[in-house]
Amino acid sequence: MDIPEDLLGAMPRDERFTVALQSAPEVTATGTVREVAPFADASTRTRRIRMTLQDPPAAFRLGATITVDLTRKVAPHVVLPETAILSAEGRDAVWIVDAAGTRVARRPVEVAGRRHGFAALTAGVEPGERVVVAGTHSLGEGQTVRLADEAL
Known part of the structure; x- marks a missing residue:
C-alpha cells in the first residue's frame, strides 16, 4: 500500500493494520x-x-482489492523539517511568527518522532501558524523578522 510520507514519522515500527476485502468487508x-x-x-x-x-x-488472494486501517487512532500532528526544532534546556521548541509577520516568539512543542530530517509534532503548533524553519539558533525572543515575498 502507499501511505503519505508524513505519517511515517509518527508510525511505530511494529504498527498493526486491519486489512479487509473491499468485496467482503467482514473478511x-x-x-x-x-x-x-x-x-x-x-x-x-x-x-x-x-x-x-x-x-x-482463504478469500485473500493475490490481486484482491483491499482496504487498510490502523488498529489504533493516530494523534493529529504537524510535520516540520528538523531544522525548525530548537532543542535547549532539555526542551524542544519552535519559533512562531506573530500574526502581523514581524516578530517571533519561542513556544515549547511535543515531538512524537523524528525521521529522515523531519519531526512530527503532537502539540505546540496550531493550524495556520507560521513557523521559522531556518536560522532558529540565531533568533531571540521578540526579535523582528521579515518574511520572504512568497510565504509557503
Whole structure:
C-alpha cells in the first residue's frame, strides 16, 4: 500500500493494520509492516509499504482489492523539517511568527518522532501558524523578522 510520507514519522515500527476485502468487508486479517520504501514517490509524496498478513482467510488472494486501517487512532500532528526544532534546556521548541509577520516568539512543542530530517509534532503548533524553519539558533525572543515575498 502507499501511505503519505508524513505519517511515517509518527508510525511505530511494529504498527498493526486491519486489512479487509473491499468485496467482503467482514473478511479481515491483521497486517504488519514488512518493508518501507527508502524514498517517497516524487509525484504523490507517498511511500510504498509492504505488509505481511497474519493468518489470512482463504478469500485473500493475490490481486484482491483491499482496504487498510490502523488498529489504533493516530494523534493529529504537524510535520516540520528538523531544522525548525530548537532543542535547549532539555526542551524542544519552535519559533512562531506573530500574526502581523514581524516578530517571533519561542513556544515549547511535543515531538512524537523524528525521521529522515523531519519531526512530527503532537502539540505546540496550531493550524495556520507560521513557523521559522531556518536560522532558529540565531533568533531571540521578540526579535523582528521579515518574511520572504512568497510565504509557503
